[in-house]
Structure formats: structure tokens, C-alpha cells
Amino acid sequence: MKIRLERDxxxxxxxxxxxxxPTRPSVPILAGLLVRADADGVMFSGFDYETSAxxxxxxxxxxxxEALISGRLLADISRSLPAKPVDITSDDTKMQLVCGSARFTLQTLPVADYPALPELPEATGAVTSAEFAQAVSQVVVAAGRDELLPVFTGVRVEIEGDTISLxxxxxxxxxxxxxxWRPSSTNASAVALVPAKVLSDTARSMTAGEEVVLSLSAGPGGGSRGEGLIGFEGHGAGGDRQTTTRLLDGEFPKVRHIMETPPLMNVRVNTAELxxxxxxxxxxxxxxxxxxxxVGDGSxxxxxxxxxxxxxxxxxxxSIDQPGGGDAAVSVVGFNPTYLLDALGAFDTPYVNFGFTAPSKPCxxxxxxxxxxxxxxxxxxxxxLMRLPA
Structure with a gap:
């Protein structure tokens, strides 16, 4: 293999x-980055049996x-090179990078031992990349981080016609x-449970192009169960990017109905001031x-x-109002300050409304x-809401 491309x-x-x-791969070969050159250009790819890029x-x-090389080492080296064209050559055992007077020789890994990357499923639809990135960032703040409860570490993606719900x-x-969004089929309907971290990283990294194409393949159990796969594809000045990840297994809790409870009191505050x-x-x-x-009178x-x-x-x-009239629904409530700041940081509106039902009920x-x-x-x-001491 012999190629030349710009350092950036x-x-x-x-x-x-x-x-x-992975920082600590289960087998050393998974720390490798596959470099494949053909007439169309160069493709860099990685796979850890769960997520591919x-x-x-x-x-x-x-x-x-093609050659397989330590991915993190190659990333560190490429960042440090001078702003000049980079020549890369490889044989069965070595890869050499030459950039100006800088020269690196790296040991390659056996390509034959590297797992085959999964193919993207058939396209399900496309969504504006900037809007998708913002939507994902607003939702992942509420995802769990405890790997012992994997179902809570995911984002439930619901597709129904021209609407996506996260x-x-x-x-x-x-x-x-x-x-x-723009579905491939007018009667599109699907459900998937996607790892929140992968979804967040992918949405942020796909903003170079105008759109992100979603490709969903449900497992044999349907929806978020079984060996399902979701893919994301974006095109931009920095190249054509594709990511796939396996869907999480398990039944997502039925919590959506909580959001349908009508409030007994609304408290409206300037977001930035709050x-x-x-x-x-x-x-x-x-x-x-x-x-x-x-909650007081006007404050x-x-x-x-x-x-x-x-x-x-x-x-x-x-600004305080009570849609149902009567006595105040709440007078003093307790918030986890971290959760409150996370929630407020997800809003891009100048004002925010708190819908209260009772001191011990969700807000x-x-x-x-x-x-x-x-x-x-x-x-x-x-x-x-947190319980307050009597």
C-alpha cells in the first residue's frame, strides 16, 4: 500500500x-485501526464487536x-505531524509514515485476524444533522450511567411516520x-434502544454534513430486543462517515404516561437568571x-x-398560575441541584415552565x-422531587 494525503x-x-x-480491548486485535486504500481513496475503520466506525x-x-495498525497510536502521531502532505507505505509487517522530515515506522497487526465490520442496514430515513445533534444532547442528560442496569443507559428511539421520539x-x-424527519417509507414504524453514549458521540460527530441517515434493523424479537443493529451515515467535507452499534436488549420501562399528568400549578421563570x-x-x-x-406571590x-x-x-x-384554581399545589419543594442544572442546560428557550402537581410528585x-x-x-x-425533612 502506498498513499499520500494532507496532514489535516x-x-x-x-x-x-x-x-x-476500546481502551482495554478484550483481545489485542480490537485495538487496531484498519486502513484500506483503493482507487476511490482511503477508508479507516474500527470495530469492537459492539460499535463500528x-x-x-x-x-x-x-x-x-490494506494494513492494520494501533488506532490510538496512529491518532496521536497524526495529530503531532507538521502541516505537510503525509506519505504512508506498508508491507506485511511494517507501516511507515513520512511527513516532511518526520518519519515513523510502526509494527502492523495481522489483518486476517480482524473481524469483518457489519454492513449498514437498509436506510430508514434522514434527519437534519444539527437538529438531530441538539435533540440527542437534550435527551442523553437523563440517561443512566450504571452499567449494572443497562436498560437505563440507553435512549429509546421511537419512529412513527414523519416523527422521531427520543x-x-x-x-x-x-x-x-x-x-x-424524512422517512424512507410513509408508514415507517420502529422502536430501538440505543446506547446513550454511542448515540451522543455519533450525533456530535455527524454535524459536518447537512443530514444524517438512520438505518435500523430490528432483532428477531422486534424493536429493541435481540441482535438488532442501528446505523448512522453522514457526508461532509471531512469524508463519508458510517457508524453502527448493536441495540440494547431489555424492556424499557413504561414511563411516558408520567408526562401526560396535567399540572396543578405552573411557575414560569427566566431560564438564564434561574x-x-x-x-x-x-x-x-x-x-x-x-x-x-x-414558591411565593410572584416570586x-x-x-x-x-x-x-x-x-x-x-x-x-x-409568573405563577393555577390552571385548576384552588389552593397552591406546592409551597416548598426540593430538587437535586445537579439534576436541576442538567435539565435547565438542555433548554434553549428564554423562559422555562415548572409544572407542579404535588410536593412529592414529579415536576x-x-x-x-x-x-x-x-x-x-x-x-x-x-x-x-426530593423529600424534604419535616
């Missing part, structure tokens, strides 16, 4: 393909061929985002204790303390374009 093209392609390689870029190819929960909070106040007051919040929100007050050592409070102007957050406008229900975030 090489560095971006290798880093993208190597980003999902491949990127194709243009290059001057003198001799076609839903995640870690049992203490929940996020739902709905967006329109984020800033929450960060200040939370500085004195003791570990595993709540940040209290006291809310945030309070936190660390025993007798430090206390903080801050009042903010708020639903929705965005507002104006303080007296209707809540925007395309993104909803639910937080379980």
Missing part, C-alpha cells in the same frame, strides 16, 4: 475512526492495499424530545441534600445550606418563548 485530512479521519476503539476520504493512491430515564429524571441563581445557591448545598425552591426563592456552616438564598421574579419542565406564552411540548424534562 489524515488527523481528522483517524481521530474520528479511532474515537470508539468507518470513514472514507480522498487520497492519492499509488498502490492499493426518550431516556435513569429512574430519577426523564427527558423526551420529538422532532420531524441557571445563574441555582449555580450560586448550590455552592453551599451539602452532598446528597436538596436545593429548596419556595420563587432558592435556598441551600451545609448544616450551620453556610447558608444561601436568592429570590427571582416568577415537568417545558420551554417558553415568552413568559405568558404556551409551553413548547416538543421537549419535556421530568425531575423527581
Amino acid at each position: 485530512v489524515l488527523a481528522e479521519a483517524v481521530q474520528w475512526a479511532a474515537r470508539s476503539l 468507518r470513514i472514507s476520504v480522498k487520497a492519492e493512491v499509488s498502490d492499493e492495499g 426518550l431516556a430515564t435513569d429512574r430519577y429524571r426523564m427527558a423526551l424530545k420529538e422532532l420531524t 441557571v445563574a441563581a441555582t449555580r450560586r445557591v448550590a455552592l453551599v448545598a451539602e452532598r446528597n441534600t436538596s436545593l429548596r425552591m419556595a 420563587i426563592t432558592l435556598e441551600a445550606a451545609t448544616g450551620d456552616q453556610a447558608q444561601a438564598s436568592e429570590a427571582l421574579e416568577a 415537568q419542565l417545558t420551554g417558553l418563548a415568552e413568559p405568558d406564552g404556551e409551553p413548547l411540548t416538543d421537549y419535556r424534562h421530568v425531575i423527581m
